[in-house]
Amino acid sequence: MNLVWGLTLRRAGRRHRSPALSASGTHVLSDVWTTVALVTGVALIPLTGWERLDSVLSALVAFNVLRMGFGMTRQSIGGLMDEAPDAETVELVRAVIAETAEGAIEAHDLRFRRAADTSFIEFHLVVPGAMTVQDAHTICDRVEHALRRQLGRALIHIHVEPEEKAKHSGVLVLP
Template sequence: MEISAQQLSTRNARLLRLATYASVMVAILLITLKAVVWFMSGSVSLLASLIDSLMDAGASLINLVAVAYALTPADKGHRFGHGKAEALAGLAQSVFIAISAIVVLQQGIDHLLNPRPLEAAWFGVAVMLISIIATLLLLAFQRHVIQHTGSTAIRADALHYRSDLLMNASIIIALILAYYGVPGADAVFGIGIALLIAFSALQIGRDAVQILMDHELPDAVRKEAMALARSVPGVIDVHDLRTRESGQQWFMQLHLELPGDLSLTDAHELGEQVRHTIIRRFPQADVLVHKDPVHPQPSAQTQTAD
């Protein structure tokens, strides 16, 4: 059963809002638990995780505002909609994450040079296990949302939470090693986590910049759009396909080569067939079609006669 562009937009808007609410709720829960146990233990790896969760909460709040703005309809000042607010949110997230990486790195180096006793390690382990379960549940829902919407903001959020899984597992190992007297384990793991966070920030920032710079849609999408246009009877060829992404909206512009003796009405109807053929396959696409007349070249025999 085909879904209309309006139904797709409504469904995606609902999924995006639910994803942002879920992310904020999980971040607040984890911040509360980690803050209590870090205060009890003084663990630098737990501090790293706490700061990371604080950044998660800040990024999720940015997402909440950005997604709500991105979903507002196009207006006089923004004829192409407000979708790039999602990419701006992703860029802001990368800055937050990079700051958290620097703070954790500084704390890790300080604890490595000036070791401190670790208390309440098993409480920390329990909190990390709760964090892993909550993060897995959130990621499962985010994966569902990304599959249906392709949201840059939710993808950035999910990337960060995926790195949290490895981080939480490493913190459990660090706490256990520190509890059994392995010197510097907690600090070393904290430094490793900081480097992982920095790498995540780089990935998120790069993806956001690509969208803000109107990077083309994937080659597979472009090739399929060209093939769909060429499949419409009466189209001689297609060229100059240009694409970009803005939030939930794709924009495509292409030139159709049509017989030069077509009437304006027939050329328009053929262009509309191409446009609807592409939209049926990609309901999120806004397709603009330009028609180029192609006149048959005179044959060699005719040229000789002339």
């Protein structure tokens, strides 16, 4: 993974992904490569006498600017369109739910999307029918806290259901 794309901000102990910071870092990196090409051309053309080197370096710089611009545009469009997170992040969310929803039976219908630095997570949590509302609420608070600790800013909606609503297949079965 390119270092520029992995840039994050830490604010008040929470992790925030910043598209603006990432774009700024990419812009600076593009300027660095342009400067390297310029210095290389200025130094090597007089030494080699190969005047086409300027054109070759210019083409490489143009290709690099287009490649980085395409990457920034793709990242920005993904954020604007609420692109689904990668499989690794979804698995992280599933693991956090599984580890922290002790007392529940299963979780299903997980929906997860990200817009800029905010995650939107929805799922159904099946609890035993005899469980009190207070106990179910405590489980939900524990899961929400753990998800926010892992993802930073998140809007989380947990729909609590009684055990009769359990799907028992294709779901995250909790210990």
